[in-house]
Amino acid sequence: MPSSTPGFAMLDARAMVKRRLGLRLWLSGGWLVVLVVAATFAPWLAPHNPLEQDLFTSRLPPFWMAGAEPGYWLGTDSLGRDVLSRIMYGARIALVVALIAGTATALIGATLGLIAGYFRGWADLVISRLVDIWMAFPPVLFAILLIAVMGPGLVSVIVAIIVIDWTRFARVVRAEAMAQGAMDYVASAQVAGQKRLGTMLTEILPNVLPTIVVLLTLEMGIAVIVEAILSFVNLSISTDFPTWGGMIAEGRTSVHQAWWVLVFPLATLFLTVLSFSQLGEGLKDRFDPVLR
């Protein structure tokens, strides 16, 4: 591309980025809204009971294939359970984990990051050293160790995510709070007689908040995938509840006989993880004053 007029090229590029950003935000946000609605109203929207087994309807293909039964839109698994209904109920667990684990991780990590970055001193010393040790620990193994000790279950999964991932927030928020703390407006708040804690909450926090929101969005995607992985290896909630990871594990074993049992939950998980990360990246650019 000839760039004889760099100024115009840049404006052009910026407009293009902006347009692409908008589309990205809408698509990923739209998918997540669909998911939230499906999860919230699953008892009314799902065509079948997700646990109901019926060997007469086992391994029915999805609606467009020969041999499909009406009402079983995405087919059934080897026990005759409706795939679509199970995906909708599975979304409940995925989103609950995303919400609880994500929020708690953000709260704990961001608080520690703010304290370390703004108050500095020994608090910073302790928190930073902790972060360093945590970083030396392979996250997957840390999760496995924690689950091994606490025993499988949804609570263990959520606790494991919080214990492992708080450093993500702490590191970034600490750096941001340090940068903000060095700025003039903070100094003037101090001169105006504001207390240190007050300054942190009313001056620093609002300026760090966009970063926290971006990280939170990304963290929710991570939480969804971690829950899926742990339910895939049967270390999450009991198999009485339909989960995407559990469905994928079943689909993996019968992939040669009934691919749809693997493909649909996998596609849902894929889109959800992609949406969270695209939403996060999109928000990051949205909050970026240069692009705005």
Added chain:
Amino acid sequence: MILRRLLSRLATTLVTLLGVSVIVFVTIRVVPGNPIAMMLPPGATEADIDRLRALYGFDRSIMEQYFIWLWGVVQGDFGTSIQSRQPVLRLVLNRLPATLELSIMALVIAVVIGGFLALTGTRLRGTRTEGAIDVTSGMALSVPDFLWGLVLILLFGVLWPVFHISGRISPQLTSEFTTNFFLFESVVRLRFDLWRDLVSHMFMPALALAIPLAAIISQLLKQSLKETMHLDYVTLSRTKGYGENHVIIREALPNAVLPTLTLVGVQFTFLIGGTVIIERLFSYEGLGNMAIDAVINRDLPLIQGIVILFAVLFTVVNLFVDMLYAVLNPRLRHA
């Protein structure tokens, strides 16, 4: 200079490993449901519990326990697996080669793909190809290896079954080997029939592990190349009449590669961590698969051993990368 750096890095590595050992030790003992309770069959009496506690040293203080345990670990005694009643160290070392071979193969694939994409993207700057590369690596990055593994299973295991998607080698060939480094041994003994079988099993899990790392390499290396291409010496070599390919590969690349190298080191440790779930997904018989079995059976001595071995692997890789960086970076070499 390099020696001093090596020594100081060795010291920090030791401190990190000690920290990890403390975390592992404390996590396992502090949380309710202590190992003793898990080892005993239901219906054990108080006396049984006390005997077992004394046997494992749980009647001493936690500090004493830690040092007794640490002393054993230093001597290579990681305890006995509850499930199989075999020494943890032997179990773990038997599986280590499989995981190492898988990780290294994944690393090679990631470097080849990532490097190729970065160089192509730099050569074709400003074209649609560059845009396509950017979008692809962005996508590849935002989806983790677990999902790529499943996608690969569907594409190359089911839809177009060209690769094996389960196991490390065809079972009847296992007896052909004298070591556990199957891939390495097959090359050394020039047994390419075995090599082909191994690669057709390992390629899919290795590729799944490699995709996110390849994306990172492609993005960072392309960025560094882009910055280097604007430097005066690159312009100079261009005015000397060298072709664009020569300029990129011979002039820009050596200077642009250092930041990528450091990052690859850090990311390689994440890749090794990723083997846990990828091995499970592809029923590959390595350490990670064993770790998950150990968790399901709540075999704490085994889990403890695996986690510590992984942590050693992590820190050794980091140390190695740091040293490599010192050797390759002229500024550190002559300082």
